[in-house]
Amino acid sequence: MDIEHMQKFRPGTMDEALREDIRLLGRILGDTIREVDGAETYDLIESIRQLALRFHRDGDQAAEAELEALLKERPGGQINSITRAFGYFSILANIAEDHHHTRRWRTHLVAGSPPREGSLAAGFARARELGFDTGALRQFFSTASISPVLTAHPTEVQRRSILDTLDAIAALLVRRDRQAGTMEERAEIDIAMRRLVLTLWQTRMLRPTKLSVLDEVENALAFFDATFFAEVPKLYAAVERELGASVGEVPVFLEIGSWIGGDRDGNPFADAEVLRGALARQAERAFGFYSGEVRQLRRELTLASLHVRTTPALQALAAQSAGHIEHQADEPYRLALATIQARLAATHAVLFGGVSEGDALPYETPEAFVAELGVIVESLRENGSALLTHGRLGHLVQAARAFGWTLAPIDLRQNSDVHERTIAELLERAGTCAGYLALDEAGRVAVLLAELATSRPLVSRHIRYGAETTKELAIFDAAAMAHARYGARALRTAIISKAASVSDLLELAVLLKEAGLLHPDTGRLDVNLVPLFETIEDLRAAPEIMDRLFALPGYRALLASRGGTQEVMLGYSDSNKDGGFLTSGWELYRAEVGLVEVFARHGVRLRLFHGRGGSVGRGGGPSFQAILAQPKGAVDGQIRLTEQGEVIAAKYGNPEVGKRNLEVLVSATLAATAEPAAAEPLEPGFPVVLGELSDAAYAAYRGLVYETPGFEDYFWQSTVITEISSLNLGSRPASRAKGRSIEDLRAIPWVFSWAQCRVMLPGWYGFGTAVEAVVAKRGYRGMRLLQSMFQEWPVFSTLLLNMDMVLAKADMRIAARYAGLVEDAALRESIFPRIEAEYRRTCAQLLAITGQRALLDRNPVMRRSIINRFPYLDPLNHVQVEMLRRFRASDGLADEPRERVRRGVHISINGIAAALRNSG
Structure with missing residues (x-):
């Protein structure tokens, strides 16, 4: 984006820019639906949106009745179109929001604003304020081990083909901001965007078959192409610049890990053959990347002996190819790279079969490959061409050091x-x-x-x-x-x-x-x-x-x-x-x-x-705050954390967003190591009170989930857990064992199911009762103490701020509609009012502790994000309730109409997961 265009996005005008993008994408999708499915379907979608909005805003019972009647009389095919429409509205809004975050980030950079919290620059600045000089920083990075670990997800919902189309739409939004200077250029981009949205609308949303583990490996590898191959080396280069280090001098401190192919817990499809296949596919992708980069370097490093000197080691490396490439005989760096390319090919042939050309020796280890790249780096540096070590060559050195032969160690x-x-x-x-x-x-x-x-x-x-x-x-x-x-x-x-x-x-x-x-x-x-x-x-x-x-x-x-x-x-x-x-x-x-x-x-x-999962009910929430809230000595430069399948695309599908997320991990680990006492309780009574809260919350939660007669039946009937179990999502079953026991159910579909029906129970239940118990025991000082804990203790404030977000996504009016799916009225009336009362109790106590007038007052960006979703999210819930009713009563239907209803349920699951921005 040029400076003149950037002025449009000053911080005060940023929200309008987001609304403009959402309106643009919504208008294109609406036009597409009108053209493909007809005006009647489009008008029906708009009517449902308006009724859902009335119900959400006012609790309008007439709107609820009208909405229910409207959905009941629609045929299955039209219902599915409606569901897909709201699902895609949500997905496109996500794209606009992600683009907006990147735009805000770039605006602050261009404006020369102070480094943003979580950035690498802010992390270095804070560490130096705390007394970390360059020597201390070098010591930190010499022993640090930071690893986001990619995992597949048994309820991962997005197809790879859809993600690819969404990535292309996101790229067009970037072009529209940064390159579309003329009306003609902008019109060209908008037409291209319409083509992609039309493709999206006519692409099957659901997988016809269940993912295999190796399919999940391929899905994960796409994020190396999208982000990791480029951004991990750039991050290493940024650290080297800060430390005044040469290319490859800083030890490997950040690497991507993976569970996909090695995680057998409850997955009968993960075996030795799958493990071998996962490693082979990762290695194939690594060799493909390295070979491509070496080929490109051969085009770039055209330095001739007539103009440059070289080290003896470089000359020896070049000599191995000199007799084979006569027209480049006076270009030593190209000859050296030809040797490296031949050795990579020979190594590939040894590992995967096939024939390598010539008599090049294979590399025994990736370190040997890095060492020969280092010969080139050293020769350039010693002979007046150090600048050339910091582009593609330096990045390749960093990539080979960070990724090795197999990209990511598999646990x-x-x-x-x-x-x-x-x-x-x-x-x-x-x-x-x-x-x-x-x-x-x-x-x-x-x-x-x-x-x-x-x-x-x-x-x-x-x-x-x-x-x-x-x-x-x-x-x-x-x-x-x-x-x-x-x-x-x-x-x-x-x-x-x-x-x-x-x-x-x-x-x-x-x-x-x-x-x-x-x-x-x-x-x-x-x-x-x-x-x-x-x-x-x-x-x-x-x-x-x-x-x-x-x-x-x-x-x-x-x-x-x-x-x-x-x-x-x-x-x-x-x-x-x-x-x-x-x-x-x-x-x-x-x-x-x-x-x-x-x-x-x-x-x-x-x-x-x-x-940690993506949702708060599974330990999710902002990584920066979570790392800083670790107790003293729990980080010390060492941290690994899972990046769950349902949020990998959101974090690493876009290279700019991926860069920020990688920086957050490094910056937070540095900060927590430099200031290990930051999360310590200021008063010895703080942990005592949190322990009291925990005891009371534990009793309330266990009392509902494990000690209430009929709760398992309530859960299976009032949520989509039964339907999730049959959905072609990830490779793993939803339960570790057969049956309906909550103990055997995986935590991921447990959280996923409560999220779908907007209860979000695992992210808050029991807190309100716990606070009342503490205040009853300690009197008015109890509330004052809890308020102090929130203000002064990161451990407690992080828990509450994450819960704040979950409560804002929950909606008891919609949850009541799902409770209506429970066949036994007495069971329904014995459980849902308890959940609803605890929700209201929890909201009230949270607001009292945090001093907010409404949920998310302290996080207006998140509040705006959630509010922007309600027009697309709420209708999906209403449609899902109708489709669940139909599906559970469809045993007598012929195969085709029953399949249409089943497909509608699953489309609604995808849409709600996208609108909530996590699936479990």
């Missing part, structure tokens, strides 16, 4: 119960221990330590094991082969879900030993052993479990081989489902405080891995 994850059964069978079949499952914890630990102390194999190739054990052994064999094929970086973490004891970690250690990934004779461990503490009970036990683990003979030697760092994963989703939002937050905080103390006492470095 293994499996439930501790599966490891337990596998070990039990191996011990029994080997004649070592026939009753392992009957042993107490001390007995199990003794047996496992004995196995870890011997080099004798436990597994025999001559024994035919059960299907589960065979599958698990194959996974670990595939992991060992991945190390041999791609290097140890390809797979370096194995996570134990539902970890609850020391033996859970030792069982995994034995399985790694059997695969050759743990070496008893040398005390070397090739893969990080990572417990995942998920339930409230397990979070409470986590510090004691790690204390006992560190005291075991031999474990510290294994840990030393991993750099003296122990990673621990904390589960936000399941702890929330187990104990509710407030108790989950409190117990996570307590677990971190306890772990920091235990690790400090044992002299072990702690790296926390936060299993």
